Amino acid sequence: MIDNSIIRKAKLGDEEAFNEILHEYENLIALKTRKYFIIGGDRDDLFQEGVIGLMKAIEAYNDEKASFKTFAMLCVKRQILTAISVDNTYKNKLLNQSMSDVYMTEDEDFSYSKQKSLTYYDPEELYLGKEKIQLLENYLENLLSPMEMGVFKKLEAGYTYIEIAELIGITKKASDNCIQRIKKKINQFLERYEAI
Template sequence: MCYDAFSDEELIAKLRRGENEVTDYILEKYKPLVRKRTNAMYLMGGETEDLIQEGMIGLFKAIRDYQEEREASFYHFAELCINRQLYSALQASNRKKHQPLNTYISFSSGESDDGVKVEDALLGQSQSPEQLVIEKEVWEDFKQRLNGRLSKMENQVLAFYLDGNNYIQIAQLMNKSPKSIDNALQRIRQKVKQMKQEERG
């Protein structure tokens, strides 16, 4: 059966009525979102394939736990579940001192359908307004300093990468060799790592 004409919420309702093949359809439909979030996490030190698996686990949890009467939209709920799973996996493998900073680096490019920033939705559950203001200032400062350290090409590569493209797709978009894009991503990752070390003193 083709499910393209149905909304996510309608698909979840079908799944609850026993149409189990809906799960595979939603998992495939949301793979690009998982890839987009994984790309951002990769820059923070994660391993791509492991993070993709974690992201798919988060998506599966969203399918399992979504309740239309309690959640705004499935897309928004899935986005939050994917982000939480990825961030938890990265924290577990690489404990960090500056959690707010890491959260903003990982999720700064994400925005849900209803215009709510992912970092606001995540941190807003456990942080006070005063803490959120401080963390936003930390992120803005870090972003400005990172942009200042990246070349024009690296900034372009980073923008495409955080939008969910892999290095081969970026190479096509920028009319450059895949090797040059891969090298640029490695340089960006190294600069992020260096700045994190500087933050720790």
């Protein structure tokens, strides 16, 4: 059982105390990571994020406010969700959002529908996914106006609609409207593609 003296030692940098806490909580961290995944990552990546969350919990813990277990599990979960969120901001975010069946809910956790980890896709599914992305890119090159293509490229690079407006010299409203048109065209493509 972990008591406050062990937590204080770990907070002061005692490696043995930290290892004792980690040993006590590693199974709980593994359970927390079970329902999440990072595209292109594996369980160990999420477990490491959970350990970082545990380290942050040790650093920030105040025994007058909550039990350590409650606080630690909250920190672990937040760190895991932050890692997933950061991972979702990579270069081709718009393409991935348009093609993904992942939905966020207002509930405590993410809810996944029809989404599988890459380790569960067979080669045919991977090939068809790449083909779908290529078809979408070709479709957009032929359908988007020059301004829309410029905005799309900035979205791919991870810019917000406000940053895009500043970069290409248009109003925020024009930038937002352009993004909405792009999303509509992507959705039209997806509807046609699924109907084939």
